[in-house]
Amino acid sequence: MAAKITIVGAGNVGATTAHWAAAKELGDVVLIDIVEGMPQGKALDLAESAPLEGFDCGLVGTNDYADTAHSDVVVVTAGVPRKPGMSRDDLLHTNAKIVSTVVSNLVRYSPQAYMIVVSNPLDAMVYVAKQVSGWPKHRVMGMAGVLDAARFRYFIAQELGVSVQDVHGFVLGGHGDTMVPLPRYSTVAGIPITELLAPERIEALVQRTRDGGAEVVALLKSGSAYYAPAAAVAEMVDSILNDRKRVLPCAAYLQGEYGIKGLFVGVPCILGEGGLQRVLEIRLSADEAAAFQGSADAVRELVEKLRAGSVA
Numbered sequence: 001m002a003a004k005i006t007i008v009g010a011g012n013v014g015a016t017t018a019h020w021a022a023a024k025e026l027g028d029v030v031l032i033d034i035v036e037g038m039p040q041g042k043a044l045d046l047a048e049s050a051p052l053e054g055f056d057c058g059l060v061g062t063n064d065y066a067d068t069a070h071s072d073v074v075v076v077t078a079g080v081p082r083k084p085g086m087s088r089d090d091l092l093h094t095n096a097k098i099v100s101t102v103v104s105n106l107v108r109y110s111p112q113a114y115m116i117v118v119s120n121p122l123d124a125m126v127y128v129a130k131q132v133s134g135w136p137k138h139r140v141m142g143m144a145g146v147l148d149a150a151r152f153r154y155f156i157a158q159e160l161g162v163s164v165q166d167v168h169g170f171v172l173g174g175h176g177d178t179m180v181p182l183p184r185y186s187t188v189a190g191i192p193i194t195e196l197l198a199p200e201r202i203e204a205l206v207q208r209t210r211d212g213g214a215e216v217v218a219l220l221k222s223g224s225a226y227y228a229p230a231a232a233v234a235e236m237v238d239s240i241l242n243d244r245k246r247v248l249p250c251a252a253y254l255q256g257e258y259g260i261k262g263l264f265v266g267v268p269c270i271l272g273e274g275g276l277q278r279v280l281e282i283r284l285s286a287d288e289a290a291a292f293q294g295s296a297d298a299v300r301e302l303v304e305k306l307r308a309g310s311v312a
């Protein structure tokens with residue numbers, strides 16, 4: 001039987017995730033939103049591309065959570081995106097309320113699913129999702145690192161004039177201005193980029209990666225990035241449903257790993273059967289550890305703001 005994937009929020013990221021998931025035949029897709037008719041319209045339009053693209057999977061658009069029942073994976077993209085000049089953190093309270101409502105509906109109908117949260121500010125929203133669902137840490141995770149690493153990989157490939165396929169990018173920390181790209185673990189065909197690029201060029205690529213979301217927001221003028229974010233979600237879904245055991249940077253609930261307790265922060269994880277199978281811990285230099293702590297502190301501050309507003 002095909003796996004069932006529910007995507008909440010049929011906006012840019014949600015609908016594009018449905019597109020990638022269908023095109024890769026990851027499972028049957030349910031697209032749900034509060035706006036009436038819109039998820040139905042997008043699901044129908046996408047389904048009508050199936051004869052042309054040759055994929056076979058169910059595609060349903062709905063406003064009713066009953067249609068999401070018994071999903072294997074649920075993806076939460078509901079919320080409002082950033083406008084130019086806004087930080088991800090400006091979305092905190094609005095999206096926390098949306099994510100809490102969405103998650104309480106999802107858990108009622110799919111109590112055994114894996115949950116991937118995308119809504120921003122990511123590391124705080126996935127915390128809300130864990131609190132509201134009460135699900136164990138291997139079943140709740142956030143998507144950010146796969147996107148941030150993909151951006152870093154693209155910039156490295158462009159800089160060196162090589163295929164993106166040969167570039168690995170390593171990014172740790174929260175999804176925000178404090179994310180921590182790690183050049184010494186970022187490689188081209190196994191060669192660390194520190195062997196191939198001058199330090200100031202690396203720093204420029206790292207900074208562009210940190211600003212990657214804002215760069216797209218500024219160009220679009222309304223809304224934020226969605227092709228690459230949606231492709232990143234599809235990669236995580238694929239690894240879980242097909243037990244690929246990919247090592248992907250995810251926002252994971254840490255309980256002592258990297259010296260952090262009770263917070264979601266981006267770390268390398270193995271995704272496969274059973275969800276988030278394991279967090280890989282690596283030794284960090286003093287500078288890297290300080291940057292990682294700074295990133296975790298920024299996440300903690302957001303979670304504390306939510307607690308103060310009694311949303312988490």
Ligand SMILES: NC(=O)c1ccc[n+]([C@@H]2O[C@H](COP(=O)([O-])OP(=O)(O)OC[C@H]3O[C@@H](n4cnc5c(N)ncnc54)[C@H](O)[C@@H]3O)[C@@H](O)[C@H]2O)c1
Pocket residue numbers: 008009010011012013014032033034035077078079080081082091095098101102117118119120121122143144147175223224225226229
């Ligand atoms: N984690 C990441 O790396 C990453 C990357 C890109 C975007 N995002 C975030 O993802 C979210 C979605 O972005 P987008 O570009 O798709 O925005 P969008 O505005 O295009 O879509 C959001 C959708 O959520 C729906 N929605 C709002 N409240 C809802 C509710 N209670 N139940 C169901 N649906 C609801 C809206 O109707 C809308 O269709 C934003 O918070 C954005 O910041 C995160």
